[in-house]
Amino acid sequence: MKKLFQALGWVFLFIITALGVTFVTLWLLMYMFCNGPSESAKKTFVATMLETGGMKFVVSWYMTDDEVMAIMNEGIASAAPVSEKSADTDASLVNMNENGSVSGNSGDGMVDSSIPEALRDAYAQDTDGDGLILVPVTSHTFSGGLLVIKDPSRISLSSSYPWSDETRNKDGLTVGEHCEQSSAVAGINAGEYVTSGTNWGGMPVGVVVENGEILYNGPSYGDVMVGFNSDHVLILTDVGGMSASTFESYVKENNITDAASFKDVAGGNINHFTKLIVNGEAVELGGKGVGANPRTALGQCADGTVLFLCTDGRGTGGHLGATGQDLINIMLQYGAVNAANLDGGSSSSLYYEGEYAITSTHMRYADTSRKVPTAFVVK
Structure with a gap:
């Protein structure tokens, strides 16, 4: 003994x-x-x-x-002047076919030279004709996936509404669960939410619009709305200075159908950014976005194609993560005219055809994601 x-x-x-x-x-x-x-x-x-x-x-x-x-x-x-970063999205920069989708060619069998080479190469990989192409993206500090969606009308927002209350009586959904409830084939995590130190994700922050209905209306300082209008055009709008009633009017007047929000503010112990590309011009991030973390981003090309981008980090695969400039570079390479950074870190997840292409860094050995209140999905 x-x-x-x-x-x-x-x-x-x-x-x-x-x-x-x-x-x-x-x-x-x-x-x-x-x-x-x-x-x-x-x-x-x-x-x-x-x-x-x-x-x-x-x-x-x-x-x-x-x-x-x-x-x-x-x-x-x-960083760039506030007036430059706050420019309204010019919807006229996105021009789709009459049916709201894109083809990747000029209509006479000739390749459209206005489409970036990287995007044309992605179109060429659409051998099954479903309009979805998952392209691997790699760097010495991160790896990830870029989902190319040729038909923007397939994009919508999924939510876990009705929301949890402050007693956390209801959890959010994993990105896979968001896809299941929406009968969607792919999805990424979307907007900001109340963090708790646990895998809860039941209450959003900022604004949420689903199928034209405002489900959460609490814009606060630094909030940027990231969403789509009824013409399936990606819209980035500063809503931090709006009251709830002003935001309600904005949604109605601009035919916003699906949207979430994330912070674009730095100072004190906060360093968040949202806008990456506005009207074809890369945003000067300055001190924001220089850190390396897992990321989720959303972009749209001039022909309407939507880009879902998700990268790993925080030790996954030996990677630190992506910076904001990394996201901008990838989005520009594929021709995005508007692009936004969404909630990242341990929330970053990309779900595609029944499995996770990128999983949460907290769930790296499991085929799942963190629970989140909102996700952008592809039906």
Whole structure:
């Protein structure tokens, strides 16, 4: 019996020592990021942490509030003027066929030279003719999938409405469950929601519109609506300064059918961005989006084609994640004239044909996603 207790003691000591070494190593590694010679590494680390839902506090272990603000303000000062970033979406830049879909050619068998080469190559992979093409995207810091959807009329928003109350009496749905309830073949997570530290996802933040009906109307500072109108054109609109009644009027006047929202604001312990490309012009993100994280983005090309983009990160496959500029580069490569960053991090998931092409970093070994209140789906 004495030998058994001695053995257990050695095992316990080994476990405690291993945990201690791991903690010290991680602490020193993060200290080097914040206080080492590389200013670029410091900015990336700070931005990455501030984009998370539950790890913002880590930065305060190594840096004062003034130091964090100095880094963020430096980026904000270099960003594009607010007036430029807030430009309304020009719906006339999207021109579809009469049936609301795209073909990828000029109508006489000739390739349309106005369509970017990357998008033409994707069209060529549509061998089964279903109008959906999943294209792998890779980089040294992330991997992911770009779902090309030729017919924008197939896009809609799925929600877990009626929402949970503050007692969390109702969970959100996984992206796969959103697809199942909508009889959809593909989907990505959509708007922001109340985080709780648990896999709940039952209450949205900002605004939600489904099938023309406003299901959540609480715009607040920094909110950007990302959605589609009745002509199936992607619309990006700043709604943070709107009252509930103003937003209701906006939805009605602009025939918004399906939409969610995400924050576009940086300052203090917040570093979020939404607009990537507006009216064919890339947005200058400045200090926003320089962190590397899992991402979800939505874009639309001039011919109406919709792009669902989802990338991994936070250690999955050895990857840190994608930056905002990475998303912009991919969207531009495929010809997006408007594009937006959606809720990312552990929420980022892409579901396609009955399985997850990209799963949540919290569920990386399971074929599922986090529970979320909204998802953009393809029927």
